[in-house]
Amino acid sequence: xxxxxxxxxxxxxxxLLGVMLVALLLLELxxxxxxxxxxxxxxxxxxxxxxxxxxRLDDPLYERFSRYxxxxxxGDLGESPGSGIPVWDRISEALPVTLxxxxxxxxxxxxxxxxAGTWAALRRDGLADRAVAAAAAVLQAVPPFVIGLGLVIFxxxxxxxxxxxxxxxxxxxxxxxxxxxxLPATALALSAAAELAxxxxxxxxxxxxxDYIRAAxxxxxxxxxxxxxxxxxxxxxxxxxxxxLQVGRILGGxxxxxxxxxMHGFGALxxxxxxxxxxxxxxxxxxVSAIAVLIANLLVDxxxxxxxxxxxx
Amino acid sequence: MSRxxxxxxxxxxxxxxxxxxxxxxxVVSAAFLALLVVVAVLSPVLMxxxxxxxxxxxxxxxxxxxxxxxxDSLGRDNFxxxxxxxxxxxxxCLQAIALAVAIGIPTGLIAGFVGRKVDTVLSWVADILxxxxxxxxxxxxxxxxxxxxxxxxxxxxxxxxxxxxxVARAAAYSVRNETYVEATRALxxxxxxxxxxxxLPNSSGPLLVQLTFALGLVVTAEASLSFLGLGxxxxxxxxxxxxxxxxNNVYDTTFPLIAPSxxxxxxxxxxxxxxxxxxxxxGRQSRVGD
Numbered sequence: 001x002x003x004x005x006x007x008x009x010x011x012x013x014x015x016l017l018g019v020m021l022v023a024l025l026l027l028e029l030x031x032x033x034x035x036x037x038x039x040x041x042x043x044x045x046x047x048x049x050x051x052x053x054x055x056r057l058d059d060p061l062y063e064r065f066s067r068y069x070x071x072x073x074x075g076d077l078g079e080s081p082g083s084g085i086p087v088w089d090r091i092s093e094a095l096p097v098t099l100x101x102x103x104x105x106x107x108x109x110x111x112x113x114x115x116a117g118t119w120a121a122l123r124r125d126g127l128a129d130r131a132v133a134a135a136a137a138v139l140q141a142v143p144p145f146v147i148g149l150g151l152v153i154f155x156x157x158x159x160x161x162x163x164x165x166x167x168x169x170x171x172x173x174x175x176x177x178x179x180x181x182x183l184p185a186t187a188l189a190l191s192a193a194a195e196l197a198x199x200x201x202x203x204x205x206x207x208x209x210x211d212y213i214r215a216a217x218x219x220x221x222x223x224x225x226x227x228x229x230x231x232x233x234x235x236x237x238x239x240x241x242x243x244x245l246q247v248g249r250i251l252g253g254x255x256x257x258x259x260x261x262x263m264h265g266f267g268a269l270x271x272x273x274x275x276x277x278x279x280x281x282x283x284x285x286x287x288v289s290a291i292a293v294l295i296a297n298l299l300v301d302x303x304x305x306x307x308x309x310x311x312x313x
Numbered sequence: 314m315s316r317x318x319x320x321x322x323x324x325x326x327x328x329x330x331x332x333x334x335x336x337x338x339x340v341v342s343a344a345f346l347a348l349l350v351v352v353a354v355l356s357p358v359l360m361x362x363x364x365x366x367x368x369x370x371x372x373x374x375x376x377x378x379x380x381x382x383x384x385d386s387l388g389r390d391n392f393x394x395x396x397x398x399x400x401x402x403x404x405x406c407l408q409a410i411a412l413a414v415a416i417g418i419p420t421g422l423i424a425g426f427v428g429r430k431v432d433t434v435l436s437w438v439a440d441i442l443x444x445x446x447x448x449x450x451x452x453x454x455x456x457x458x459x460x461x462x463x464x465x466x467x468x469x470x471x472x473x474x475x476x477x478x479x480v481a482r483a484a485a486y487s488v489r490n491e492t493y494v495e496a497t498r499a500l501x502x503x504x505x506x507x508x509x510x511x512x513l514p515n516s517s518g519p520l521l522v523q524l525t526f527a528l529g530l531v532v533t534a535e536a537s538l539s540f541l542g543l544g545x546x547x548x549x550x551x552x553x554x555x556x557x558x559x560x561n562n563v564y565d566t567t568f569p570l571i572a573p574s575x576x577x578x579x580x581x582x583x584x585x586x587x588x589x590x591x592x593x594x595x596g597r598q599s600r601v602g603d
Contacts, residue, residue: 143581
């Protein structure tokens with residue numbers, strides 16, 4: 001396990017360096033003078049020069065790149081020009097909100113999709129199968145913000161059953177934390193659940209056709225054991241892959257969903273960075289998203305190793 | 314030679330078309346999308362009101378004979394804005410997909426065909442772009458270029474380019490050692506001629522499937538960016554910006570949310586159903602180079 005982990009961490013370094021390079025190059029692609037754009041419209045020449053000095057725009061790219069990489073290694077993502085607030089402070093403040101939101105969305109998606117997909121596969125071509133397939137096709141087409149708006153209207157605006165706005169930290173009040181998260185998490189979870197259910201159905205159908213399943217049944221193993229042990233473990237690999245892919249998707253969806261539900265998480269921060277054109281914050285957001293996706297991939301790989309002893313070699 | 318190929322292509326596309334025509338979901342989806350195109354083209358004739366004309370005395374009105382879908386927060390006619398939004402949305406999405414194809418396909422063909430260092434570098438770039446959540450990458454690019462519909466669509470085009478890169482690369486890679494490629498090479502064809510006249514037509518199946526699915530995702534991306542206020546600038550209407558305007562007034566009335574949301578969902582659903590059907594109809598062909 002440790003060897004796999006170490007190898008995966010090492011092989012993700014080029015990708016991370018690439019993301020940092022892309023993040024820095026974003027600045028080069030800015031049409032016009034980045035310092036002038038970031039200073040705003042009525043900025044004095046001194047303010048523009050200050051931002052230029054802050055960002056060290058006059059230094060060559062490779063110097064800025066090595067300084068940026070050095071900063072990232074020590075946990076320093078730079079400071080927002082103007083306010084001087086360290087980017088990492090703002091991101092680490094926002095992350096717990098989005099981790100709660102995304103975590104609950106993933107749990108919801110798994111809890112709904114895996115039983116639904118398995119059920120559809122066991123009743124292959126039956127009514128349940130077709131119902132799950134149709135529901136998944138529709139849910140996959142509905143963007144999270146439309147689901148979010150629907151939930152807000154029906155459960156929060158018209159009936160006021162659940163709060164439509166804000167976030168309460170778990171440490172402050174676990175019950176309110178749950179109540180505030182359930183709607184936005186559902187909005188994020190449904191399209192992930194749709195894809196997961198489709199994948200689960202396909203994987204279970206494939207495994208059910210294998211000879212070892214017939215053998216297990218032939219020796220008189222009860223259905224519960226066949227499904228719970230032999231099918232589950234063998235069908236899990238593709239399902240875990242798709243589950244890992246949902247992390248990036250949920251991170252993107254969080255931007256829209258946090259706007260709808262008035263939450264100040266990572267997505268709201270990303271939007272704020274774009275609206276205020278705070279390039280240093282945008283770079284931080286891009287890098288942290290990339291790291292989140294890499295961690296998700298890493299976890300997926302570790303689960304592979306657990307599920308399939310052959311990949312331990 | 315070319316005539317034989319023409320006949321064979323016609324037969325093949327006929328078979329694909331015949332299979333598509335038997336798929337009810339595909340026919341309904343194609344009809345819906347065709348209707349959208351007609352609405353977009355005829356929009357100046359179809360709009361009962363000027364979509365940008367404000368009337369602050371009749372804000373957020375309910376549907377009436379005068380305003381079939383009511384009015385928005387500035388008293389503009391929602392039905393006319395929905396029609397204008399159809400045109401602007403479709404045009405924007407076409408631009409984005411054209412950019413994605415223009416970047417992704419040539420680079421993908423070259424990477425797959427030439428291989429070696431070119432492939433390593435181009436694939437590395439594509440992998441980096443694919444490793445980022447699409448909406449976050451699009452946001453970052455809009456942050457650099459500044460908000461606005463054109464910039465948002467440039468961002469979406471860049472975000473989707475790696476998908477076409479991958480399909481084109483795989484297609485070129487799988488055929489580069491085929492006899493017919495060697496034969497055309499022996500006849501003295503240049504690499505670009507081989508790529509665009511021989512390799513590309515042979516991988517049109519998977520590319521077409523990818524294109525159809527991508528169009529649905531581009532509609533989602535446009536709607537999301539416009540909803541976030543980073544796409545269409547007022548007074549231009551797109552479905553996403555109409556949803557945003559309706560959301561801002563959600564505590565007054567929820568009705569204006571319905572029509573643009575429905576258009577977004579139906580369009581995405583149509584593209585995804587058509588993509589599924591196309592993949593099934595092409596059968597083995599849709600997997601060439603996968």
